[in-house]
Amino acid sequence: xxxxxxxxxxxxxxxxxxxxxxxxxxxxxxxxxxxxxxxxxxxxxxxxxxxxxxxxxxxxxxxxxxxxxxxxxxxxxxxxxxxxxxxxxxxxxxxxxxxxxxxxxxxxxxxxxxxxxxxxxxxxxxxxxxxxxxxxxxxxxxxxxxxxxxxxxxxxxxxxxxxxxxxxxxxxxxxxxxxxxxxxxxxxxxxxxxxxxxxxxxxxxxxxxxxxxxxxxxxxxxxxxxxxxxxxxxxxxxxxxxxxxxxxxxxxxxxxxxxxxxxxxxxxxxxxxxxxxxxxxxxxxxxxxxxxxxxxxxxxxxxxxxxxxxxxxxxxxxxxxxxxxxxxxxxxxxxxxxxxxxxxxxxxxxxxxxxxxxxxxxxxxxxxxxxxxxxxxxxxxxxxxxxxxxxxxxxxxxxxxxxxxxxx
Numbered sequence: 072x073x074x075x076x077x078x079x080x081x082x083x084x085x086x087x088x089x090x091x092x093x094x095x096x097x098x099x100x101x102x103x104x105x106x107x108x109x110x111x112x113x114x115x116x117x118x119x120x121x122x123x124x125x126x127x128x129x130x131x132x133x134x135x136x137x138x139x140x141x142x143x144x145x146x147x148x149x150x151x152x153x154x155x156x157x158x159x160x161x162x163x164x165x166x167x168x169x170x171x172x173x174x175x176x177x178x179x180x181x182x183x184x185x186x187x188x189x190x191x192x193x194x195x196x197x198x199x200x201x202x203x204x205x206x207x208x209x210x211x212x213x214x215x216x217x218x219x220x221x222x223x224x225x226x227x228x229x230x231x232x233x234x235x236x237x238x239x240x241x242x243x244x245x246x247x248x249x250x251x252x253x254x255x256x257x258x259x260x261x262x263x264x265x266x267x268x269x270x271x272x273x274x275x276x277x278x279x280x281x282x283x284x285x286x287x288x289x290x291x292x293x294x295x296x297x298x299x300x301x302x303x304x305x306x307x308x309x310x311x312x313x314x315x316x317x318x319x320x321x322x323x324x325x326x327x328x329x330x331x332x333x334x335x336x337x338x339x340x341x342x343x344x345x346x347x348x349x350x351x352x353x354x355x356x357x358x359x360x361x362x363x364x365x366x367x368x369x370x371x372x373x374x375x376x377x378x379x380x381x382x383x384x385x386x387x388x389x390x391x392x393x394x395x396x397x398x399x400x401x402x403x404x405x406x407x408x409x410x411x412x413x414x415x416x417x418x419x420x421x422x423x424x425x426x427x428x429x430x431x432x433x434x435x436x437x438x439x440x441x442x443x444x445x446x447x448x449x450x451x452x453x454x455x456x457x458x459x460x461x462x463x464x465x466x467x468x469x470x471x472x473x474x475x476x477x478x479x
Contacts (some may be wrong), residue, residue, distance in 0.1 A: 075329075082271065094325075094349065096382075097139045097165045097444070100474035104385020104428015104442035106400025107342040111274065111284035115438075115476050116169040119184040119218045121301070122331065123230025125274035126422050127180045130478070132172040137440075137474035139165045144469070145418060148195060149200045149462040158195045158415075165190070171218075178222040183384075184232070185215050188288075189324055193416050197255075202245040204458045205415050206257075209241045212293070216270055226276040236266040236324070238293045240353030250306040256305070260318065262298020266291040267282040268326075284331035290353050291324040300361060311367040319360045323353040325407075339390040350379040351407035360441045373457065380407040386426070398428035398442065413453040418464035420451040428472075436478045444470040 099117030103108035110122045116133040118126045145158040171182035189212035195207050213236065220230030239262075244254035275283045296319055302312035332344045354377045360370050386400030402424035413419065428442035446468035454461040472476035 072076065079138045089479060094327075095141075095165045095188055095190060097137075097141070097472060098167045098188065098472065099135075100399070100440040100472045101388075101428065101430060101444050102386075103137075103139075103396035103444055103470075103472045104400065104430075104440070105343055105388060106402040106424050106426045106427055106444075108230045108331070108345040108384040108386040108400060109333075109404075110272070110286050110343075110345050111282045111333035112331075112341065112343050113274075113282075116171040116182060116184075117161065117167060117474075119169045119171060119182045119216065119230075119232065120167060120270070122272035122274055122284045122329075123218050123220050123232050123270060124228040124272035124286070125220075125284065126182060126218070126230055127173070127178070127222045127228045128274065129180070130468055131175060132170075132479050133324070133476065134168075134479070135474055135476040136168045136171040137166060137376075137472060139470055139472045141165055143191065143193075143417075144467040144470045145195075145415075146465045147195075147201065147415065147418070147462050150461075152200065152462070156195070156199045158193055160191075160193055163191045170223040171220055180230075182218045182220075183216070184218060185213065187211065187213055191417060195415060197245060197257075200462075201415050201458075201460045202255075203247060204455070204460050205242070205244050207241075208416050209239075211237075211239045212291075213237045214291075216271070228274045230272050231275075232270040234268040234270055234291060235288070236264075236268070236291045236293050238264040238266065238295065238322070240264075240295070240298075246302070248305065248308055248329045250303045251305060252303075253305075257303045257307070259301040259303075260298060261301070262295040262318070264293045264295035264298075264322070266293030266322075266324065268292075268324075274284045282333035284329070284333070286327075286329045288327045290326040290350065292321060294321045295319065297362075307308045311365050313363045313365065313368075314459075317362045317366075319362075320358065322357070325353050326350040341388045343384075343386045343388075345382075345384040347382040349380050349382070349407065352379045373410060376409055377407045377412070378409060378411045384424070388430075394432040396430040398430065399428070400424070400426040400428075402426075410453065411456040413451060413464065414455060414458075415460065415464075418448075418451065418453075418466060420449040420464070420466070422446050422448045438476040440472075440474040440476070442472040444468070444472070446470070 167186035218232035
């Protein structure tokens with residue numbers, strides 16, 4: 072019995088780390104329309120996130136708000152089964168927003184950005200074949216970033232921002248025991264956490280046509296203190312799962328380093344290439360420390376063994392008129408998750424990205440942008456080394472995006 076319950080919570084710990092398997096790249100609608108490329112471009116106040124070093128080259132004071140509707144289609148065919156199962160994920164709403172200000176002809180800009188680089192939601196239901204690994208999960212990582220940028224010369228800018236992360240998680244799964252109402256038991260882990268980091272960037276206008284960028288958004292170590300561990304079990308098992316109970320856990324959200332290239336081919340046509348290196352290997356282990364332990368409920372230390380990965384993004388923008396711009400892009404992202412460690416929260420795999428976008432300058436001060444991103448994740452057959460869940464995953468993502476911008 073002791074081994075059974077210890078394995079249960081190893082399963083729970085692997086499921087809790089949803090953010091580590093899915094990075095949200097929806098931090099600016101103009102960039103989304105170009106496959107999330109644009110670190111070496113001067114676009115709008117979203118540069119506070121993409122490259123603080125280019126913000127100082129933008130004209131005037133600016134504010135932007137970008138919202139997305141992420142529709143994720145997850146399917147799973149368990150080994151030996153004939154029926155494919157689908158998650159009912161709903162619509163996740165990643166967002167980004169920022170305000171930037173400074174003297175019109177000055178050498179500095181300051182700003183504040185808020186964005187969601189990690190998170191999402193997954194709901195497989197309470198009766199699917201992997202219910203002992205996960206039934207549902209909601210996770211948010213909201214970064215708040217005050218930023219300052221400085222123009223070293225007419226061609227070179229540098230910027231930096233301090234990151235405060237506000238995290239939230241709510242995980243639910245079934246237990247192979249009797250619940251309080253006579254059905255199957257369940258477990259829920261939920262809590263809030265905070266973490267800190269930084270975002271720095273360099274921007275260099277090498278020639279009238281070429282621009283270069285180098286950015287680094289740091290690892291953010293986020294600690295959940297006093298998260299609630301809630302168990303629905305029969306009275307006979309209540310001493311094995313004491314209530315109320317809490318837990319502590321630390322998640323390392325990985326750093327991202329980006330090399331960007333911008334090329335203005337003509338007065339109307341601009342290309343952007345971004346190469347991202349994501350330091351996923353900081354997530355090698357996930358540990359849980361429960362305030363109240365029992366022989367059946369012990370602290371856990373679960374290996375994750377993620378590997379560093381790369382993403383390649385190519386996008387372009389064409390000015391149809393002085394007010395109307397069209398955008399498009401393609402990208403390829405390598406998964407950081409090794410075989411044996413794929414879990415049903417977001418069953419990650421190498422992915423192809425295709426995007427389209429539009430931008431319209433309504434007035435001299437007011438603009439609107441829209442984009443659509445499609446992601447096709449490779450089919451992946453896996454056996455998880457901790458839960459034993461074996462089968463084939465397939466995922467598609469459909470993500471419309473809309474942003475408003477204003478100069479003041």
